Amino acid sequence: MKGLNIMIKPLGVFLGLVALMAAPAAAQDSFGDAPKQQPQQQTQPAPQTQPKNAQPAPNNDANSADPERRDYGVAPTNQLHSGAMHAATPASIPGGQLITTKGLAELMQGGQTPFLLLDILGGEEVIPGAVSAVPASQPGSFNDQTQAEFAGFLQQMTGGNKETPVIVYCLSDHCWMSYNAALRAINIGYTNVLWYRGGIEAWKAAGYQTQSVYMQGGQPY
Numbered sequence: 001m002k003g004l005n006i007m008i009k010p011l012g013v014f015l016g017l018v019a020l021m022a023a024p025a026a027a028q029d030s031f032g033d034a035p036k037q038q039p040q041q042q043t044q045p046a047p048q049t050q051p052k053n054a055q056p057a058p059n060n061d062a063n064s065a066d067p068e069r070r071d072y073g074v075a076p077t078n079q080l081h082s083g084a085m086h087a088a089t090p091a092s093i094p095g096g097q098l099i100t101t102k103g104l105a106e107l108m109q110g111g112q113t114p115f116l117l118l119d120i121l122g123g124e125e126v127i128p129g130a131v132s133a134v135p136a137s138q139p140g141s142f143n144d145q146t147q148a149e150f151a152g153f154l155q156q157m158t159g160g161n162k163e164t165p166v167i168v169y170c171l172s173d174h175c176w177m178s179y180n181a182a183l184r185a186i187n188i189g190y191t192n193v194l195w196y197r198g199g200i201e202a203w204k205a206a207g208y209q210t211q212s213v214y215m216q217g218g219q220p221y
Helices: 101-110 145-158 177-188 199-205
Strands: 116-119 166-169 193-196
Touching: 101 193, 101 199, 116 145, 145 177, 166 177, 166 199, 177 193
Parallel strands: 116 166, 166 193
Antiparallel strands: none
16 A cells, blocks of 8 residues: 555454444543454445545645645654643654555555554544544553553454554544554554544545444444
C-alpha cells in the first residue's frame, strides 16, 4: 500500500478485529472487554470504495499538502501530553506512523492484513469495527496502572503479537487523546502503531460511514 509500510510475519491464527461492547462516552472509564480467545478475521463491511458525491481524490498520502498532514508547528514528543487534549497536534509521532483516511480505507478494504482499530474518543459513534480504549488517552507515566491495564488489553486483543498493526484515532488533528494512546502502545513494544491523526471528523468528511456505539448488526454494541 502506498504511504504505508507494514511488515507482518505470518500468523498461526489469522488475527482480526472484533467489535466489542462499549459504554457511552460519559461513562467510559475502562477498556473494552477483550475476548477470551484470539479474535478472528474481521467480518464488518469495508468502507465504500468511493465516498458518496465525491470525485476521485489524488494520492495524497505522501504529499505534505494533504490536510491530514498539516504542520501546525507543534514539535513531536515521546512524552505523554498532560495539557489541553483538544489542541493542535504534531505532524508526526516518534516510533509510530501517521496514517491518513486514504491509507486506513485501503487497509480495511484489503482484508488481507489483520489489524486492531481503537477508538480513543468515546463518542456516540465510531468507525465501523473499532474497539473502545478511551483510558489509554490519559496522561501520566509509562509505569502507571493505566499502562499496565492497556498492556494486558493489547495482549488479549492481539494474541501477544506485537507486530499486529494497532491503529488509534480520536476526534481530529486537534485531539491529543489518540496521540497519548499511540505513545503508550509504542512504549509497550508494538512495532506497527498507526496514528490516525485526522480522526473520526476526517473519516466522516471523506464520506465514509460511522456506526452507533449502541447497535451493531441489530445487536447491542
